[in-house]
Amino acid sequence: MRKLYISCDMEGINGVCTNRHREMGDLFYDWARKQTTVELNTVISEFKKEGVEEFVVNDSHDNMINLRIDELPEGTSLISGTHKTDSMMEGISADFDGAVFIGYHGKCGMHRAVLSHTYSDSIFHAEINGIWFGETTINAAFCGEKGVPLLLVSGDDVLAEEVSELGTGTRSVITKYGISRSVGRMLHPKQIAEYYRKAVEEVFQSDIKPFILKSPYQIDITLREPQMVDIALRVPGTKRTGESSLQFNHDDYITTYRAFIAIQTLAARSYLK
Numbered sequence: 001m002r003k004l005y006i007s008c009d010m011e012g013i014n015g016v017c018t019n020r021h022r023e024m025g026d027l028f029y030d031w032a033r034k035q036t037t038v039e040l041n042t043v044i045s046e047f048k049k050e051g052v053e054e055f056v057v058n059d060s061h062d063n064m065i066n067l068r069i070d071e072l073p074e075g076t077s078l079i080s081g082t083h084k085t086d087s088m089m090e091g092i093s094a095d096f097d098g099a100v101f102i103g104y105h106g107k108c109g110m111h112r113a114v115l116s117h118t119y120s121d122s123i124f125h126a127e128i129n130g131i132w133f134g135e136t137t138i139n140a141a142f143c144g145e146k147g148v149p150l151l152l153v154s155g156d157d158v159l160a161e162e163v164s165e166l167g168t169g170t171r172s173v174i175t176k177y178g179i180s181r182s183v184g185r186m187l188h189p190k191q192i193a194e195y196y197r198k199a200v201e202e203v204f205q206s207d208i209k210p211f212i213l214k215s216p217y218q219i220d221i222t223l224r225e226p227q228m229v230d231i232a233l234r235v236p237g238t239k240r241t242g243e244s245s246l247q248f249n250h251d252d253y254i255t256t257y258r259a260f261i262a263i264q265t266l267a268a269r270s271y272l273k
Helices: 029-049 135-145 157-165 189-203 226-232 253-268
Strands: 003-008 054-059 076-079 098-102 123-128 150-156 171-180 183-186 217-223 238-242 245-250
Touching: 003 029, 029 054, 029 098, 029 150, 029 189, 098 135, 123 135, 123 253, 135 150, 135 157, 135 253, 150 157, 150 189, 157 171, 171 189, 217 226, 217 253, 226 245, 226 253, 245 253
Parallel strands: 003 054, 003 098, 054 076, 098 150, 150 171
Antiparallel strands: 123 217, 171 183, 217 245, 238 245
């Protein structure tokens, strides 16, 4: 293994449990940003020990300008900035040997998953081909479409259940235990570092397969308010299926993924004022 892709979110980082941690400008945000960098660098360090030479990190949280390239190890490049076409999956391609998701979180509607949501709080429920999905599942399928296996995911214990359901052998690092959407039992950072070490070691002892969803693709989405559907129907190919729900069908996964990103982006900007 020579080249690794890393998508780095923040809600699943150890210690993070409130909007005050994840929103830039808040008193608590800078600590959370630094803790994210610590966990990210720990992962890079452990994969370097196994011989990985090149790392491409995609800053995948909120406005996607949370990480600083001068705080990352040599051999790392950083995809930073807002309005990426493929959002949390920007920059991944078939020439990567594997992918890692850091600081991910539970899917929308999970009451015990810390800061649970699926891309935005405008999504009440989302399924693809009948599978209730979160960011881990839909992004893992994006990797699989490129032939890239998802090697490791970190986040709370509820997220680890979603990772297990992929059935690919992907390893999980549990960074905290969910009590409610805004409360978690946090672990000491040294313990988390040891979990990362063991998980990376297991990656190289395992046969991890890409996660692949079969075509055709059908996404069914329930949004939080009816007028969100009115706006989201601007995405070609969508159709209303209920007062607050809509559907999108396509044979191509990347097109389906981008349609979902467009739907949730439009919906997130359409709360009734």
